[in-house]
Amino acid sequence: MNILHIDSSPLVGRSVSRELTEQVVAGILESVPSATLTRRDVALDPPAHAGAETIDIVRYQKDEDLTPLQLQERALANTLIAELQAADVIVIGSPMYNYTVTTQLKAWLDRVCQSRRTFRYTPAGPVGLLDPRKRVIVVISRGGNYTDGKQNHRDFQLPYLKEILGLVGLTDVTFVIAEGVNISPEERVRALERAHGEISQIVGAVGFEPKTS
Numbered sequence: 001m002n003i004l005h006i007d008s009s010p011l012v013g014r015s016v017s018r019e020l021t022e023q024v025v026a027g028i029l030e031s032v033p034s035a036t037l038t039r040r041d042v043a044l045d046p047p048a049h050a051g052a053e054t055i056d057i058v059r060y061q062k063d064e065d066l067t068p069l070q071l072q073e074r075a076l077a078n079t080l081i082a083e084l085q086a087a088d089v090i091v092i093g094s095p096m097y098n099y100t101v102t103t104q105l106k107a108w109l110d111r112v113c114q115s116r117r118t119f120r121y122t123p124a125g126p127v128g129l130l131d132p133r134k135r136v137i138v139v140i141s142r143g144g145n146y147t148d149g150k151q152n153h154r155d156f157q158l159p160y161l162k163e164i165l166g167l168v169g170l171t172d173v174t175f176v177i178a179e180g181v182n183i184s185p186e187e188r189v190r191a192l193e194r195a196h197g198e199i200s201q202i203v204g205a206v207g208f209e210p211k212t213s
Contacts, residue, residue: 001035003028004087008105009095009141010043016141016181017093020195024091024137024176027203038083042104047076049103050110080111081118089135090170092161096142100156109164118168128169136165136173137202139195143182174202 005025009015029035048054057066057074066074084090094101101109112118119126138161146155158175165173178195181188 001032001088002086003035003037004040004083004090005037006040006042006091006105006108007093008042008102008108009093010102010104011095012044015093015095016178016192017095017139019192020139020141020176020178020199021091021093023196023199024139024203027199028089028091031203035089038087040080040083040108042108043102046104047080047107047111049107054110077111077114080108081114084112084118084168085130087134089137092136092138094138094140094157094161096140096146096157099146099154100160113164113168126167128167128171130169132169132171134170134172136170138165138173138175139199140175140177140179141181142177142179145180145183147177147179176202 003025005021007015007018007021009017012018025037029037053067053069054073054077057070057077063071063074092105094105097103100106115121118130119128121127140157140161142157144151146152146157158177161175162173165171176195176198178191181191
């Protein structure tokens with residue numbers, strides 16, 4: 001089994017999402033010691049924002065049609081897509097920034113969401129090309145509360161992640177949400193306790209069984 005572990009919080013050493021993704025990965029490795037692990041830290045080693053050079057590499061199939069920067073962009077995209085294709089389990093840490101995902105995670109998504117590679121267009125709409133049996137665990141952390149009915153209209157993070165992961169065929173997605181962590185020290189403790197408990201149930205006592213072969 002191959003695990004792809006993606007962190008996107010710049011707050012190394014004090015990040016809630018990093019703490020929780022570490023628990024997820026540790027729990028899976030405890031259940032499946034033979035699993036291999038690939039780490040992709042898009043906060044510490046972020047892809048550049050998608051500009052014209054990045055967008056144009058999708059249009060050209062031959063290397064001789066590309067500029068040196070485009071060749072570099074294609075090589076990066078090839079690496080990131082290959083990591084995603086090889087993974088049986090994908091663990092993503094996503095703190096909320098300004099009601100949505102971090103710019104670093106968005107840059108990674110812009111690299112791996114490529115027409116004819118991870119999804120294709122059809123008359124009925126886009127169809128994902130990744131194996132739908134891949135299992136995805138997304139850890140979301142938030143300073144405030146966005147699932148209590150009062151601020152859920154400001155949540156552009158969870159709906160976006162569901163939609164964009166579904167675009168490439170990743171539909172077996174479990175979300176662990178730790179929110180309200182900046183409201184008070186007491187609320188932070190409660191949120192973390194709830195999230196740790198959910199993660200223990202996901203990867204816990206009965207073992208972690210991925211659906212891929």
